Amino acid sequence: MKHQLDFEKPVVELQNKLNDLRQHPEKHSLGISFEEEIRMIEEKLEETRRQIFQNLTAWQRVQLARHPKRPYTLDYIRHAFTDFHELHGDRLFAEDRAMVGGFARLGGHRVVVIGTQKGRDTKENILRNFGSAHPEGYRKALRLMRLADKFDLPIVTLIDTAGAYPGVAAEERHIAEAIAVNLREMTLLKVPIIAAVIGEGGSGGALGIGVADRVLILENAYYSVISPEGCAAILWKDRANAAKAAAALKITALDLLKFKLVDEVVPEPLGGAHTDPAAAAANLKQHLLQNLEQVLAQSVAERLQTRYAKFRAHGHFVEQTESTANGVVPQAAT
Amino acid sequence: MLGAGMDTTTFTKKTLGLETVEPALTPPTGNAPAFTKKPKLGSGKSRTKKREMPEGLWTKCPTCETMLFDKELDENLKVCMKCNHHFPIGSRERIHSLVETCTFEEMDAAMSSVDVLHFKGASTYASKLEAYRKNTPLKDAVVTGLCRIGDQRVALGVMDFNFLGGSMGSVVGEKLTRLIERGTEKGLPVIIISASGGARMYEGMFSLMQMAKTSAALAYHAQRGLPYLSILTHPTTAGVMASYATLGDLILAEPGAMIGFAGPRVIKDTTQAELPPGFQTAEFLLDHGLIDAIVSRQAMKAQLIAYLEFFTAGKKAAAAQ
Numbered sequence: 006m007k008h009q010l011d012f013e014k015p016v017v018e019l020q021n022k023l024n025d026l027r028q029h030p031e032k033h034s035l036g037i038s039f040e041e042e043i044r045m046i047e048e049k050l051e052e053t054r055r056q057i058f059q060n061l062t063a064w065q066r067v068q069l070a071r072h073p074k075r076p077y078t079l080d081y082i083r084h085a086f087t088d089f090h091e092l093h094g095d096r097l098f099a100e101d102r103a104m105v106g107g108f109a110r111l112g113g114h115r116v117v118v119i120g121t122q123k124g125r126d127t128k129e130n131i132l133r134n135f136g137s138a139h140p141e142g143y144r145k146a147l148r149l150m151r152l153a154d155k156f157d158l159p160i161v162t163l164i165d166t167a168g169a170y171p172g173v174a175a176e177e178r179h180i181a182e183a184i185a186v187n188l189r190e191m192t193l194l195k196v197p198i199i200a201a202v203i204g205e206g207g208s209g210g211a212l213g214i215g216v217a218d219r220v221l222i223l224e225n226a227y228y229s230v231i232s233p234e235g236c237a238a239i240l241w242k243d244r245a246n247a248a249k250a251a252a253a254l255k256i257t258a259l260d261l262l263k264f265k266l267v268d269e270v271v272p273e274p275l276g277g278a279h280t281d282p283a284a285a286a287a288n289l290k291q292h293l294l295q296n297l298e299q300v301l302a303q304s305v306a307e308r309l310q311t312r313y314a315k316f317r318a319h320g321h322f323v324e325q326t327e328s329t330a331n332g333v334v335p336q337a338a339t
Numbered sequence: 340m341l342g343a344g345m346d347t348t349t350f351t352k353k354t355l356g357l358e359t360v361e362p363a364l365t366p367p368t369g370n371a372p373a374f375t376k377k378p379k380l381g382s383g384k385s386r387t388k389k390r391e392m393p394e395g396l397w398t399k400c401p402t403c404e405t406m407l408f409d410k411e412l413d414e415n416l417k418v419c420m421k422c423n424h425h426f427p428i429g430s431r432e433r434i435h436s437l438v439e440t441c442t443f444e445e446m447d448a449a450m451s452s453v454d455v456l457h458f459k460g461a462s463t464y465a466s467k468l469e470a471y472r473k474n475t476p477l478k479d480a481v482v483t484g485l486c487r488i489g490d491q492r493v494a495l496g497v498m499d500f501n502f503l504g505g506s507m508g509s510v511v512g513e514k515l516t517r518l519i520e521r522g523t524e525k526g527l528p529v530i531i532i533s534a535s536g537g538a539r540m541y542e543g544m545f546s547l548m549q550m551a552k553t554s555a556a557l558a559y560h561a562q563r564g565l566p567y568l569s570i571l572t573h574p575t576t577a578g579v580m581a582s583y584a585t586l587g588d589l590i591l592a593e594p595g596a597m598i599g600f601a602g603p604r605v606i607k608d609t610t611q612a613e614l615p616p617g618f619q620t621a622e623f624l625l626d627h628g629l630i631d632a633i634v635s636r637q638a639m640k641a642q643l644i645a646y647l648e649f650f651t652a653g654k655k656a657a658a659a660q
């Protein structure tokens with residue numbers, strides 16, 4: 006098993022040892038039985054996992070969110086949804102394969118599912134542009150969301166992108182406008198929208214499909230206004246300080262939940278979603294369904310009002326009038 | 340409540356001493372805030388890029404290199420008399436240049452930012468806020484209020500690049516959202532003049548969410564059929580561009596303004612490609628179809644009045660039928 010992160014190494018080594026022993030039972034140590042030895046390694050593995058993964062730093066979680074083996078949007082669509090029919094194109098300029106979408110079933114519900122899609126290898130990454138969409142991706146997403154709204158199909162969005170693509174063509178075709186229009190239009194769609202950050206929640210590129218009735222985030226995913234590297238480059242003039250920036254920006258699932266910037270954290274298997282993609286997908290499915298059913302139970306008016314109020318409430322500031330400026334403690338508002 | 344605490348502000352025309360603002364496409368970094376490079380108001384010491392002369396102070400135009408007499412430059416709304424170069428202008432001066440005298444009722448003048456994340460960088464956010472409040476006449480990066488422009492009542496928001504690079508945090512988002520909501524309630528057109536390096540990273544995800552918040556408020560304003568005019572000034576970038584700045588019924592820009600989503604250095608590093616000439620300028624974006632018109636600062640007020648008359652005349656005629 007390749008691709009391990011530094012802090013995953015002890016776990017991966019034990020796992021390799023276990024696999025090796027299972028394949029070659031004759032190698033087992035003298036003095037104890039084969040079964041005994043397997044059980045001992047398994048226990049050690051569990052203990053090591055617990056030690057490492059119960060107290061991850063923000064930066065370690067960012068690394069897990071970017072893990073090359075982490076399940077991507079289409080993996081979750083495959084495992085948590087059924088009957089997926091992909092739909093292509095923005096009807097304006099192009100088909101953007103960094104943004105996928107189409108009809109699917111989630112449990113008993115027919116929905117439209119949309120998400121940013123990374124590539125698993127170099128070839129696919131070129132096709133998917135490393136999961137960073139051009140304006141066409143956001144316009145395709147909006148086209149599919151309007152389709153969903155017209156035919157009363159709930160919308161599920163899966164977010165996993167380092168950010169919208171910073172390129173000449175993206176600027177020439179107004180990527181900022183494409184994202185902005187999505188923010189405005191998603192506010193008014195009548196159908197339920199459930200968004201889940203499954204890996205990287207990279208700034209405006211993530212928010213561009215992230216205005217929703219419920220915003221979920223996987224335990225090791227992150228959601229940030231700027232990449233830790235970008236923040237480090239600005240604040241410390243050195244991208245090597247990304248770990249410090251990740252901590253300062255408060256971008257982990259638990260931090261975001263504490264600040265009420267997300268509604269729910271979806272637990273991952275111990276060791277990260279990539280260690281058991283099927284279990285990760287099962288968790289996600291359960292949380293998506295539960296939230297979808299709650300939002301479906303609302304009237305359209307109540308749903309839109311609640312959606313507006315949720316985003317309206319984000320922000321911290323103080324309001325001092327001249328008379329309270331001296332001495333009186335200003336009131337914090339949320 | 341939205342309506343509470345509206346103050347009336349009167350203006351005296353004065354220079355803010357902020358004419359050497361560096362264009363920036365990323366939030367300002369901050370080791371050295373932009374204003375520390377600039378002289379204090381009224382300090383008689385020699386200024387950078389300025390030559391001291393017995394008669395007064397002069398500024399050199401970065402485009403045509405003409406030495407411009409400060410007093411005349413101020414009277415000309417900080418636009419070069421020779422080549423039309425638009426120097427940065429503070430929010431108060433800009434409001435003064437657009438609204439009818441004594442009609443600007445400022446909203447939420449006392450609102451200010453808090454260090455909600457207890458952000459620890461090279462220096463703290465709290466100390467940065469403190470320094471900007473002390474060294475600029477501003478509480479944060481936007482001034483909002485109701486006013487009259489020509490015969491029209493308007494909800495007007497003007498960003499100010501001099502406060503932390505015009506970055507958008509909770510205060511900018513909240514003040515603009517209240518302004519838009521007020522516009523919606525009262526059936527008023529909204530005008531927002533942007534100048535911003537983008538979302539304020541010191542407030543983390545709270546800053547990002549201001550994009551959704553302001554855009555959502557604009558959704559309901561638009562649903563009532565009310566006009567929204569967005570004016571892009573130098574520079575307008577990133578998170579502000581990806582929210583209210585590009586949602587106008589009309590999108591106008593000042594000549595020569597840098598306007599874009601990603602910073603040019605980021606684009607160059609990512610794509611390893613040469614950037615086309617004039618990339619991310621107002622003129623480039625007009626050619627590429629984003630901007631309705633480029634309007635110079637001197638012509639802006641008359642243009643706004645003309646546009647607003649078209650918007651309201653159409654509605655009035657339809658209502659009369």
Ligand SMILES: [Zn+2]
Binds near residue numbers: 420423
């Ligand atoms: Zn000039």
